[in-house]
Amino acid sequence: MGKVARQVVEAAGINVNELLTKLVAAAGAEFTTFYYYTILRVNSIGLEGEGIKEIIEDARIEDRNHFEALVPRIYELGGKLPDDIRPFADQAGCPDAYLPDTLGGVAAERRGAGRTTFGEYPGRQPSSVQDLLTVLVEAERCAIRTYTDICHYTFGKDHRTYELALAILNEEIEHEAWFSEFLGEGPSGHFRRGSPGVSPYVARYMTADVGRQ
Amino acid sequence: MEPWRDEYVHVMPAAELAPGQLHELQAGEHRVVVGRLLSGEPVAFQALCPHEAASLVEGHFHGPAIDCPRHHYLFDVHSGDNLFPLPLYPMWKRAQVGDLRLGRFPATEREGWIVIARNPYSEPFDRPPER
Ligand code: FES
Numbered sequence: 001m002g003k004v005a006r007q008v009v010e011a012a013g014i015n016v017n018e019l020l021t022k023l024v025a026a027a028g029a030e031f032t033t034f035y036y037y038t039i040l041r042v043n044s045i046g047l048e049g050e051g052i053k054e055i056i057e058d059a060r061i062e063d064r065n066h067f068e069a070l071v072p073r074i075y076e077l078g079g080k081l082p083d084d085i086r087p088f089a090d091q092a093g094c095p096d097a098y099l100p101d102t103l104g105g106v107a108a109e110r111r112g113a114g115r116t117t118f119g120e121y122p123g124r125q126p127s128s129v130q131d132l133l134t135v136l137v138e139a140e141r142c143a144i145r146t147y148t149d150i151c152h153y154t155f156g157k158d159h160r161t162y163e164l165a166l167a168i169l170n171e172e173i174e175h176e177a178w179f180s181e182f183l184g185e186g187p188s189g190h191f192r193r194g195s196p197g198v199s200p201y202v203a204r205y206m207t208a209d210v211g212r213q
Numbered sequence: 214m215e216p217w218r219d220e221y222v223h224v225m226p227a228a229e230l231a232p233g234q235l236h237e238l239q240a241g242e243h244r245v246v247v248g249r250l251l252s253g254e255p256v257a258f259q260a261l262c263p264h265e266a267a268s269l270v271e272g273h274f275h276g277p278a279i280d281c282p283r284h285h286y287l288f289d290v291h292s293g294d295n296l297f298p299l300p301l302y303p304m305w306k307r308a309q310v311g312d313l314r315l316g317r318f319p320a321t322e323r324e325g326w327i328v329i330a331r332n333p334y335s336e337p338f339d340r341p342p343e344r
Contacts, residue, residue: 025283025284092284093283093284093285094284094285095284095285095286095297095298096298096306098301098302098303098306099303100301100303101303101304104303134301135301138297138298138301141297142285142297142298145273145275145280145285146285149273149282
């Protein structure tokens, strides 16, 4: 914990305990999103699904990076992660990003009708990639609301948390744009990451050095 | 006396409610959040989130939806419907969660005042859920 680091934030008029609640909730959301994106990514198959696998991977690793970047700030301010992961997951600031029905149904319901010499190929319902992208884009929109809120809360008062939240916000906005563009919601301004999960904005806050070359 | 005076409660001067703002107040037996959408329309709804009872006055409008500050669920302030995340949930999870609706109160502006109906569109929930 940084004693003066906390005092100056308090002196600036921030309720540090409330801020810590927001930061732990944000860290929880990143951690659970990393988990759920792992499931979404492995289910992103087929001609269309394989095409979006790389950006799901970028977003997945960058969300893990966000968790890594948030944790030191939580402890600097005198906070902590819950000892038990279950309440940590429950207090996550965004809901769980479940596999949609069109991908997560009982295997038998997803099978194609036609038999082949190898048995039945697993069928995929026509909207499954759209449904997957919708789950992803809405998860990113939730993250944007989360970090916008933390930016508003800390602006001009807690400079270090503000800069960190702003860096994460920048990446969440890019993630939203990627998925939104794949949904065809608007023209694309999307450039590839140099390598998966490179975190161009957040990397400088990461002490664990994951996801970087 | 105007008929609406019996049915409505004057809650605050209209000039004190700017677009995007939210205020929490007691109206009759209910804790209510009164807000003004960016379109200028006044709206009123239950003060506690139907999910886990966070204070909605700390939330923000996103279009016609209120964004709860705790888990960022979105509720349509006109219909009370949950816009996020319920529509995205698979059936098994929806069955677990059940219905999540925001209790609303008809709200309007009369003679420089925000007035809201005494009777909600749906029973609001004023207490945290029993656990
Ligand atoms: S308490 Fe409002 S979204 Fe969870």
